[in-house]
Amino acid sequence: xxxxxxxxxxxxxxxxxxxxxRNTAELRDEILAAARAEFAQYGLAGAxxxxxAKEANASKERLYAHFGDKESLFNQVVLADAGEMFGxxxxxxxxxxGFVGQIFDMVRERPDHIRMVDWARLERVRLNLPDGxxxxxxxxxxxxxxxxxxxxxxxxxxxxxxxxxxLFGLGLSWVQSPDPxxxxxxxxxxxxxxxxxxxxxxxxxxxxx
Amino acid sequence: xxxxxxxxxxxxxxxxxxxxxRNTAELRDEILAAARAEFAQYGLAGAxxxxxAKEANASKERLYAHFGDKESLFNQVVLADAGEMFGxxxxxxxxxxGFVGQIFDMVRERPDHIRMVDWARLERVRLNLPDGxxxxxxxxxxxxxxxxxxxxxxxxxxxxxxxxxxLFGLGLSWVQSPDPxxxxxxxxxxxxxxxxxxxxxxxxxxxxx
Numbered sequence: 001x002x003x004x005x006x007x008x009x010x011x012x013x014x015x016x017x018x019x020x021x022r023n024t025a026e027l028r029d030e031i032l033a034a035a036r037a038e039f040a041q042y043g044l045a046g047a048x049x050x051x052x053a054k055e056a057n058a059s060k061e062r063l064y065a066h067f068g069d070k071e072s073l074f075n076q077v078v079l080a081d082a083g084e085m086f087g088x089x090x091x092x093x094x095x096x097x098g099f100v101g102q103i104f105d106m107v108r109e110r111p112d113h114i115r116m117v118d119w120a121r122l123e124r125v126r127l128n129l130p131d132g133x134x135x136x137x138x139x140x141x142x143x144x145x146x147x148x149x150x151x152x153x154x155x156x157x158x159x160x161x162x163x164x165x166x167l168f169g170l171g172l173s174w175v176q177s178p179d180p181x182x183x184x185x186x187x188x189x190x191x192x193x194x195x196x197x198x199x200x201x202x203x204x205x206x207x208x209x
Numbered sequence: 210x211x212x213x214x215x216x217x218x219x220x221x222x223x224x225x226x227x228x229x230x231r232n233t234a235e236l237r238d239e240i241l242a243a244a245r246a247e248f249a250q251y252g253l254a255g256a257x258x259x260x261x262a263k264e265a266n267a268s269k270e271r272l273y274a275h276f277g278d279k280e281s282l283f284n285q286v287v288l289a290d291a292g293e294m295f296g297x298x299x300x301x302x303x304x305x306x307g308f309v310g311q312i313f314d315m316v317r318e319r320p321d322h323i324r325m326v327d328w329a330r331l332e333r334v335r336l337n338l339p340d341g342x343x344x345x346x347x348x349x350x351x352x353x354x355x356x357x358x359x360x361x362x363x364x365x366x367x368x369x370x371x372x373x374x375x376l377f378g379l380g381l382s383w384v385q386s387p388d389p390x391x392x393x394x395x396x397x398x399x400x401x402x403x404x405x406x407x408x409x410x411x412x413x414x415x416x417x418x
Contacts, residue, residue: 042254043252043254043255043331043332044255045251045252045254045255046252046253046254046255046332082387115331117387118327118331118385118387119331120387121385121387122252122324122327122328122331123252123255138388157408158405159401159405161390162401162402162405163405165382165383165386165388165391165402166379166382166405166406166409168382168386169378169379169381169382169383169385169386170375170378170379170382172378172385173374173375173377173378173379174374174378176327176330176378176381176385177374177377177378178291178326178327178329178330179347179374181370182374192368192371193371193374196368196371196372196375197375199366200375200413203412203413203415204409204412204413206412
């Protein structure tokens, strides 16, 4: 039907169908962007659907039709954010310490994303992850750590799951600190902290002699 | 007047005054306890003053009279919690690695307290700390790290403020992780994680040969 052999009317239908689909996709994207800004700022309880709808130039009715209730919308934003965050970092067996630097950079570039994940944890939102998705990410990272251990690059002392959690803890130290001085725009300070986190990871993983 | 030399009426006034004061203090404690439970569960935006008042058997009017608005009450709870948390840990220059174990234990014993601090950070609540209090705690910890460095127990490479932030990051790794498996009641797993965090800190601070 769509191979060019159809009638003009059929082709017109197809073009109109495509246009409608694109607009729906665009609307979804705009609602998601508005929702991300609102949720990152106010959390699930504090967010207001009418502000999101207004910001996205959509009616509340269309928003509900596309995303369900507020918690469902929150869930979809945090899932998209988690997917994007995991997609932006890669644990390589021969540069495990550098992975902490990747985490450090990633949350600096996406402050709203890590806020979403923190909100989700505090609001005890059950993340209904797409089947196997988070397991996939986590298992891939743990697998890289096991490979690094097998190659003698990471001390065998560590349980891969615990080591992974500590590497994230190190990379997120400043973002998750309540100390106001942890938040800075001073490039020299930021560079020093990044180097510190990577050096700390290097010392942790170094195989004992 | 209160030295026993006053009239019976004056003594009666004093006793009544004391009783009223004690009851007021008790009421304050009950409201604070109810507020802690409510805020730790729902955060600032999600908490409801009428639930807190009901739980504390107080009228909303008395609650407002004692604590001001919801944000002011939140502020007082998180300040009390932060004070209690800092009071429960002590950074000793000759056991810097053990300090991470203290942090690990402290948040396990007070899950609501660390949730309050996390909520405050996400809700961007400006903590109006009593004059010098937080500076006192933080400066004391940094001072202990400087002393440990002067005594050759901690590598001079580290900036004390950055090292302190990373030690907290390590100790809080599991509590602040979004991974559901980070939350466990398995005593063996908990003991292993605690030992891991302390060993990681030991490796970080060890002076380079």
